[in-house]
Each structure stands twice: as C-alpha cells, then as structure tokens.
Amino acid sequence: MNFLEKRIIKDGVIKPGNVLKVDSFLNHQMDIELIEEIAKEFKRRFGNKTVTKVMTIEASGIGIAAFVAKEFGVPMVFAKKSKSINLDGEMYVAEVESFTHKNKNQVVVSKKFLHEGEHILIIDDFLANGCALQGLISIAESAGAIVEGCGIVIEKGFQIGGRAIRNMGYHVESLAIVDSMDDVNGTINFREQEEK
Amino acid sequence: MNFLEKRIIKDGVIKPGNVLKVDSFLNHQMDIELIEEIAKEFKRRFGNKTVTKVMTIEASGIGIAAFVAKEFGVPMVFAKKSKSINLDGEMYVAEVESFTHKNKNQVVVSKKFLHEGEHILIIDDFLANGCALQGLISIAESAGAIVEGCGIVIEKGFQIGGRAIRNMGYHVESLAIVDSMDDVNGTINFREQEEK
Numbered sequence: 403m404n405f406l407e408k409r410i411i412k413d414g415v416i417k418p419g420n421v422l423k424v425d426s427f428l429n430h431q432m433d434i435e436l437i438e439e440i441a442k443e444f445k446r447r448f449g450n451k452t453v454t455k456v457m458t459i460e461a462s463g464i465g466i467a468a469f470v471a472k473e474f475g476v477p478m479v480f481a482k483k484s485k486s487i488n489l490d491g492e493m494y495v496a497e498v499e500s501f502t503h504k505n506k507n508q509v510v511v512s513k514k515f516l517h518e519g520e521h522i523l524i525i526d527d528f529l530a531n532g533c534a535l536q537g538l539i540s541i542a543e544s545a546g547a548i549v550e551g552c553g554i555v556i557e558k559g560f561q562i563g564g565r566a567i568r569n570m571g572y573h574v575e576s577l578a579i580v581d582s583m584d585d586v587n588g589t590i591n592f593r594e595q596e597e598k
Numbered sequence: 599m600n601f602l603e604k605r606i607i608k609d610g611v612i613k614p615g616n617v618l619k620v621d622s623f624l625n626h627q628m629d630i631e632l633i634e635e636i637a638k639e640f641k642r643r644f645g646n647k648t649v650t651k652v653m654t655i656e657a658s659g660i661g662i663a664a665f666v667a668k669e670f671g672v673p674m675v676f677a678k679k680s681k682s683i684n685l686d687g688e689m690y691v692a693e694v695e696s697f698t699h700k701n702k703n704q705v706v707v708s709k710k711f712l713h714e715g716e717h718i719l720i721i722d723d724f725l726a727n728g729c730a731l732q733g734l735i736s737i738a739e740s741a742g743a744i745v746e747g748c749g750i751v752i753e754k755g756f757q758i759g760g761r762a763i764r765n766m767g768y769h770v771e772s773l774a775i776v777d778s779m780d781d782v783n784g785t786i787n788f789r790e791q792e793e794k
Contacts, residue, residue: 425708425710425711426710426711430675430676430678430707430708430711431673431674431675431708431710431711432664432667432673432674432675432676433673434664434667434668434671434672434673434674437664438668460656460657460658460660461656461657461660461676461678462656462660464656464657464658464660464661464664465660465661465663465664465674465676467661468628468630468633468660468661468664468665469664471628471630472630472634475630476630477627477628477629477630478627478628478630478661479626479627479628480626480628480657480661482626482657511626512621512626512627514621514622514627515621515622515626515627
C-alpha cells in the first residue's frame with residue numbers, strides 16, 4: 403500500500419451507498435503535509451510531461467491543485483460552478499452532473515486563462531462517474547489546449563469514469579483506486595498498481 | 599506600496615460598481631508564487647500568535663489558506679456552502695449573504711474539525727461587507743475555539759466589514775486596503791498602512 407492508501411485505511415470512513423468519507427484529511431479538513439506528499443507524487447508521475455498550467459474544479463480540488471502547480475512551477479486555474487446563464491461569452495462552459503448532490507452545474511473557465519497550445523495537467527480529488535473530469539477535458543480542448551494528463555487522488559474503480567476516460571486515450575493517474583468497499587465490515591480493497 | 603498592491607495596480611481590473619477583478623492571479627487563475635508570498639506575509643503578521651488551525655470558506659479562500667496552513671505547520675479546514683437544510687446536527691452553521699451573487703448561503707463546518715480551545719486563524723481573499731468573515735467567526739466561536747486573527751488579502755475599505763469586525767475587537771490584517779477606486783480613470787487608492 404502506498405502512503406495514501408494507508409491513510410485512507412486509517413482515517414477514511416465507509417458509509418452505505420459506496421460513499422467514502424475522507425473529510426478529515428482531504429476535502430473538508432486538509433492535512434497539508436499529506437497534500438504536499440500527494441503533489442510530489444503527481445510530479446513524479448507526470449514529471450516527464452510538458453505542463454504549463456494545472457487545472458481543477460472548485461472547491462475541493464483547489465488546495466491539491468495549488469500544491470501540484472507549485473511542484474511544476476506553473477499557474478493554476480480552477481473552473482467555477484455557475485448557476486447563471488448570464489455568461490458574457492467570455493467563458494468556456496461545460497455541463498457537469500454531481501454524483502454527491504444529484505444536480506447539474508455549469509462549470510466555466512474564463513477564456514483569458516486557457517489558450518491554444520497550452521499543456522494542461524488536470525487535478526481532482528475524486529473520480530467516480532467521470533462527469534467533472536470530462537467537463538474539464540472538454541473545456542481545455544475547447545480552448546485548443548493539450549490535456550497532458552489527469553491526476554486523481556482517489557478513484558472509485560467500480561464506477562465507469564476512470565475506464566471511460568482512459569479508453570478515450572487520456573493518461574489518468576489515480577493515487578488510490580478503490581475496487582470495492584464494505585460499510586458493514588469497514589473493509590476496502592485497492593487495485594494493485596505497479597510501482598512506476 | 600507592498601508587493602500585493604503593486605500586483606493589483608499591474609493586473610487588477612476595475613469594473614463599474616466598485617468591482618475589482620483580480621481573477622488573473624488570485625481567485626480564478628492563481629499565481630502560486632504570489633500566493634506563497636501572501637502566505638509568508640500572514641505568517642509574519644500573525645507569527646507571534648498561537649495558531650493551531652487555519653480556517654477559510656470555499657472556494658477562493660482555499661488555495662490561500664492551504665499555503666498559510668503550511669507556513670504555520672497546522673491543518674486547514676474550509677467551511678462549505680450548503681443549500682440543504684438536511685444537516686445531520688453534526689455541523690456548525692452560519693448564514694452568509696454573498697455580495698457578488700446577491701443570495702444567501704448556509705455555510706457549515708463539521709463539528710469533528712473544530713474544537714473548544716483551538717486557536718484559529720481565519721483567512722479569506724476578500725473582505726467587503728464582512729458577512730462571510732462574521733459567519734466564520736461565529737462558527738469558530740460556536741465551537742468554543744479562539745479566533746486569534748483574520749488575515750484578508752484584499753479589503754474594500756469603503757465598505758463596512760473591516761471596521762465592524764475590528765470594532766468587535768478582532769485582529770484583522772488586510773494585505774491591501776482599497777479606499778477608493780475609479781473605473782473610468784482606472785485609478786485605485788490604497789490605505790497607508792504602517793510597516794509592522
């Protein structure tokens with residue numbers, strides 16, 4: 403098990419309905435030392451790529467993406483969730499369905515901050531059905547930017563997102579892939595990943 | 599002028615209605631080197647306080663607060679905006695009105711992550727009418743935590759928030775205080791602050 407899998411075992415809480423709560427260290431309270439370790443691991447895994455900008459989506463991706471951007475020495479941009487249809491044409495837009503909240507959001511990035519030919523590393527805390535990630539990819543490619551890879555902290559391997567996006571040819575690295583979990587016994591199985 | 603004021607002059611955009619857009623470096627795209635410099639400045643200004651946790655509110659406070667937490671070597675917790683009334687009693691709640699979006703949100707922090715006697719440094723990107731900051735203070739004090747100070751990146755000095763919260767006895771440090779701005783001429787006046 404890697405450092406993240408160990409931490410999930412130690413402090414993650416499994417709830418009914420395949421919900422994994424990691425709010426004590428990742429997406430409500432944040433253990434900054436862990437976030438830095440996560441960022442360094444993404445740098446290791448994507449270090450051979452050209453990355454000119456890190457991109458994520460509010461809210462819980464922001465802290466992680468900021469530290470990844472620091473590792474690469476590049477700016478970070480986060481897509482904003484927007485309810486308003488009153489966008490001024492200066493935004494790239496994608497529609498994203500939330501698994502947690504069962505609603506749809508428009509997510510937007512200003513055209514000022516994504517350009518043709520930029521090399522984008524997308525970072526997010528969770529990958530489940532893949533809607534958020536597909537929205538970010540769509541926004542980046544609308545701008546003519548190149549998606550160099552997608553760095554995910556925790557992937558729910560039993561949901562469709564990871565496979566779908568890998569099948570589209572994107573390089574997805576998930577630091578922990580949960581293949582199954584059991585809220586009754588509190589057990590969690592991670593997919594074996596080869597050390598790279 | 600300090601480093602932040604210079605950057606606001608250089609890259610901030612003044613819009614009608616006293617709107618200051620800093621989305622190219624602070625709250626949409628983030629210049630990580632600048633964020634680190636901001637974090638170090640907060641460490642300098644609050645370095646003589648006991649700080650056991652940094653607290654902010656999603657979304658644009660998260661990246662800044664994460665780097666401030668790194669400076670202090672403590673965890674960070676961010677309050678979440680919640681539309682649901684269906685909270686399970688395990689949350690501290692405050693109601694916050696948004697100046698930008700003209701709506702009200704409940705903001706919540708899990709009771710697991712705020713405790714009696716903790717020493718809280720609150721961080722946010724903007725202070726205008728003070729609603730968000732008052733909500734965070736209220737949440738921290740509901741938990742019996744001690745608010746050691748409030749670190750704000752940009753304060754709109756012509757709005758009521760900063761004065762109101764200082765009058766309540768809180769130690770507020772704003773790295774730039776805008777006393778007035780003019781979208782026609784593109785001029786901006788910062789309040790003189792003594793070097794500390």
